[in-house]
Amino acid sequence: MNLSHYHRPGPARIGIGGPVGSGKTALIEAIVPRLLSSGVELGIVTNDLVTREDAERLKAGGLISPDRVLGVECGACPHTVIREDPTLNIEAIEYLERTFSSLDLVLLESGGDNLASTFSLDLVDWWMFVIDVGAGADIPRKRGPGLLQCDLLIVNKIDISPHVGVDICGLKKEAEEVRGGNPVIFTNCRNGEGIEDVLAHIRRCVLLEDM
Amino acid sequence: MDIKKLKAREVIGHCNDLKLAKRVEDLKKIDRVEYIYLSPEETARRHFRVQTSKGSDCAVALPRNAHLGDGSIIILTEERAVIVSLKKRQWLRLRPLDQNAALELGYHCGNLHWKVEFKGSELKVALDGDEDNYLDRLSSFLGDGRVQRITE
Numbered sequence: 001m002n003l004s005h006y007h008r009p010g011p012a013r014i015g016i017g018g019p020v021g022s023g024k025t026a027l028i029e030a031i032v033p034r035l036l037s038s039g040v041e042l043g044i045v046t047n048d049l050v051t052r053e054d055a056e057r058l059k060a061g062g063l064i065s066p067d068r069v070l071g072v073e074c075g076a077c078p079h080t081v082i083r084e085d086p087t088l089n090i091e092a093i094e095y096l097e098r099t100f101s102s103l104d105l106v107l108l109e110s111g112g113d114n115l116a117s118t119f120s121l122d123l124v125d126w127w128m129f130v131i132d133v134g135a136g137a138d139i140p141r142k143r144g145p146g147l148l149q150c151d152l153l154i155v156n157k158i159d160i161s162p163h164v165g166v167d168i169c170g171l172k173k174e175a176e177e178v179r180g181g182n183p184v185i186f187t188n189c190r191n192g193e194g195i196e197d198v199l200a201h202i203r204r205c206v207l208l209e210d211m
Numbered sequence: 212m213d214i215k216k217l218k219a220r221e222v223i224g225h226c227n228d229l230k231l232a233k234r235v236e237d238l239k240k241i242d243r244v245e246y247i248y249l250s251p252e253e254t255a256r257r258h259f260r261v262q263t264s265k266g267s268d269c270a271v272a273l274p275r276n277a278h279l280g281d282g283s284i285i286i287l288t289e290e291r292a293v294i295v296s297l298k299k300r301q302w303l304r305l306r307p308l309d310q311n312a313a314l315e316l317g318y319h320c321g322n323l324h325w326k327v328e329f330k331g332s333e334l335k336v337a338l339d340g341d342e343d344n345y346l347d348r349l350s351s352f353l354g355d356g357r358v359q360r361i362t363e
């Protein structure tokens with residue numbers, strides 16, 4: 001048995017959590033082509049309640065080779081498999097690591113959950129929490145643990161702010177305040193606004209580039 | 212000022228290891244030991260960037276099976292050692308007024324997936340992040356006196 005891979009750093013692992021429909025898969029779709037074009041080798045694991053909808057969408061999307069995407073059905077409690085018992089996800093990630101020995105990075109999308117869901121650092125090295133403008137201007141004030149503890153908070157769908165009557169400046173101020181100086185990025189996954197900024201964080205904090 | 216950039220790729224050993232202790236002590240004497248401060252949760256990260264006690268920018272990428280704890284040495288050269296210093300876990304100590312309050316408090320903490328320990332009639336909550344975020348969620352218990360916070 002070849003155990004040499006145990007003795008060198010494996011691929012980094014990034015978690016992506018957040019409420020249902022906030023744009024987690026859309027964020028993955030926005031960052032994947034940019035990472036691939038700069039030579040980063042990727043794998044993706046998605047969690048869905050009882051289907052593999054997101055995995056199928058990513059496989060069919062043509063952005064990444066379909067065999068590098070795995071869907072894990074997590075049942076009714078999406079937060080359990082990213083925190084209390086991440087075994088299923090760890091197995092899926094290790095499968096990708098074994099199959100593609102030169103992976104640099106694995107992205108893990110959690111099933112849509114509430115503001116309380118957080119990732120265990122036993123599962124991922126670093127995680128983002130995606131909320132969206134449509135959920136209202138007062139979400140930061142609800143101080144959900146997901147939003148407070150993540151390494152990077154993403155506020156997505158800034159393009160719809162005029163339609164839902166949300167003032168982006170106010171939202172920004174509140175989000176930054178509850179985050180106590182930890183980073184917040186505003187994005188539009190449809191047109192790519194803010195995405196370079198997200199990538200800069202990933203490259204610096206996780207891929208450890210610029211060294 | 213020029214920020215030193217450091218890379219760590221393995222856990223070299225522990226600062227109490229017989230073979231390493233002397234080298235670390237020698238580096239300490241000439242003020243060449245730098246620390247990185249990690250919470251118990253953060254020691255599970257295997258790829259991260261952190262600032263050392265001397266302001267160096269340290270990029271850490273470790274094998275999954277590496278173990279990081281208080282005293283782990285992640286860089287050891289002629290010039291410097293970088294050593295992990297574990298931040299002490301902070302606890303919130305709570306005492307329920309009676310059995311009813313204890314049942315409810317236990318349920319509440321479990322529901323929020325908090326890490327707890329029991330110590331006699333006390334329930335201790337392990338804090339991960341800001342204490343206020345925990346106090347907020349306990350406000351109804353603390354507000355009507357069903358639960359008392361112990362601070363001494």
Ligand SMILES: Nc1nc2c(ncn2[C@@H]2O[C@H](COP(=O)(O)OP(=O)(O)OP(=O)(O)O)[C@@H](O)[C@H]2O)c(=O)[nH]1
Binds near residue numbers: 019189191
């Ligand atoms: N206008 C707008 N729509 C977006 C944006 N990002 C995502 N969407 C849309 O929002 C809907 C939900 O996006 P998804 O990426 O599927 O959200 P998700 O968080 O992965 O959803 P679940 O996995 O089901 O929890 C889709 O219809 C997206 O096209 C954005 O920046 N602006």
Ligand SMILES: [Mg+2]
Binds near residue numbers: 024109
């Ligand atoms: Mg999705």
